Amino acid sequence: MGANRNAPVIIRRKKVVAANGHHGGAWKVAYADFVTAMMAFFMLMWLLNATTEKQRQGLADYFSPTISLSPTSGGGDGNFGGDSIFSEDTLAQNGLGATNLKPAPRTPGPSGNNPTEEEERFAEIESRLARGGESMADDNILRHVVTRITDEGLIVEVFSLDGDPLFVDGSDEPTPLLEDLIDLIGEVFGYATNQVAVKGFSRAYPVVLLQNPAWSNSLNWSEKARSMLTRRLAPTRMERVSGHADRSPAVRPPMSIRNDRLEIVLLRSVEA
Numbered sequence: 001m002g003a004n005r006n007a008p009v010i011i012r013r014k015k016v017v018a019a020n021g022h023h024g025g026a027w028k029v030a031y032a033d034f035v036t037a038m039m040a041f042f043m044l045m046w047l048l049n050a051t052t053e054k055q056r057q058g059l060a061d062y063f064s065p066t067i068s069l070s071p072t073s074g075g076g077d078g079n080f081g082g083d084s085i086f087s088e089d090t091l092a093q094n095g096l097g098a099t100n101l102k103p104a105p106r107t108p109g110p111s112g113n114n115p116t117e118e119e120e121r122f123a124e125i126e127s128r129l130a131r132g133g134e135s136m137a138d139d140n141i142l143r144h145v146v147t148r149i150t151d152e153g154l155i156v157e158v159f160s161l162d163g164d165p166l167f168v169d170g171s172d173e174p175t176p177l178l179e180d181l182i183d184l185i186g187e188v189f190g191y192a193t194n195q196v197a198v199k200g201f202s203r204a205y206p207v208v209l210l211q212n213p214a215w216s217n218s219l220n221w222s223e224k225a226r227s228m229l230t231r232r233l234a235p236t237r238m239e240r241v242s243g244h245a246d247r248s249p250a251v252r253p254p255m256s257i258r259n260d261r262l263e264i265v266l267l268r269s270v271e272a
Contacts, residue, residue, distance in 0.1 A: 053146050053159075054130075118269060121192055122154040125266065128188045129156065141180050153194065153268045156185055159250065159261035166260060170213070172220040174228065182225060185264055186232025192266060195239035196229065198222045199263040204246040204254035212245075217260075219243030225262050239267055 048056070115123070126147050144164065146157045158181050160166045166178040174182075189196065200222030202214040222241045230238065249259045 052143050057146065118194075119149070122149050122266065125154060125188050125191055128191065129184065141177055141184070144177065144181060151268070152265055153197075154266040156264045156266070157250075157261055158185075158264070159259075160257045162257055165257065166262065167217075167221060167224075172217075172224045174224060178225075179228070182228040183232065186229050189229075189233060189264075189266055193237075194269060195267045196233065196237050197240045197242070197265040197267055198226045198229070198238070199265070200225070200241075200243045201248060201250070201259060201261050201263070202243075202246050203257060203259035204249065206255075214245035215243060217243075218245050221260075221262060225264065229264070 051059075126149070129145065129147060130142070144158050144161060144166075146159075148155050148157075158166065158178070164177055165175060166181075167174055200218035200220070202218040202221075205212055205214055219242075222243055226238055226241050246254055246259065249256075250261060251258045
């Protein structure tokens with residue numbers, strides 16, 4: 001039998017798919033972002049370890065939106081003079097506006113703007129304290145110091161750090177670190193005749209303790225600091241000594257050793 005010439009012709013095409021094709025480079029972009037983020041993280045950790053508490057506070061203040069970067073700001077006197085609802089008194093007109101959560105330091109003077117002689121003395125003592133170290137050892141102890149000028153006076157805060165406490169744990173025995181700090185503070189306070197107050201603060205302790213040592217520690221520490229200061233200053237300059245336990249933590253969490261601290265205050269003169 002011959003072939004059927006009218007039968008349909010069927011053509012079969014085979015599609016060949018190559019293996020291991022190109023899958024795009026999006027993963028490379030994601031990996032690069034990850035490496036960049038890790039590098040930034042480690043640089044941040046290094047900077048936190050390499051800077052002092054005062055330097056970190058200065059950086060935080062610089063980037064804070066409540067503090068003016070210009071020495072003066074706009075606004076005038078009287079109603080609608082440029083004050084915002086977050087300013088204290090007229091500080092916003094001088095470039096120092098702030099909220100109640102972050103009040104700006106005040107510098108009262110005869111005209112309300114010019115610093116008084118006492119303000120200048122405080123600033124000079126603060127500067128002398130910052131320049132107190134000429135060696136690496138002195139620079140190390142200054143890591144434990146922050147200063148600020150308030151309505152109460154010049155506050156010099158000294159605090160413990162991990163591995164560098166002010167007192168031997170569980171006692172009022174000062175460490176060599178505190179001995180050096182008190183000696184430095186007593187020296188610079190000798191440039192003024194103002195009265196001095198000493199406040200002690202303690203970190204929080206677990207509530208399960210039968211006896212909470214926070215109150216006794218803070219009071220014993222401030223009394224010990226007062227006694228050490230009298231080696232440099234006249235005992236009659238000591239105005240008051242107080243212990244505040246763990247009621248005013250400086251940092252979180254309250255159990256951080258950074259909250260073991262002393263505030264030595266060069267008090268403002270009492271005006272008649």
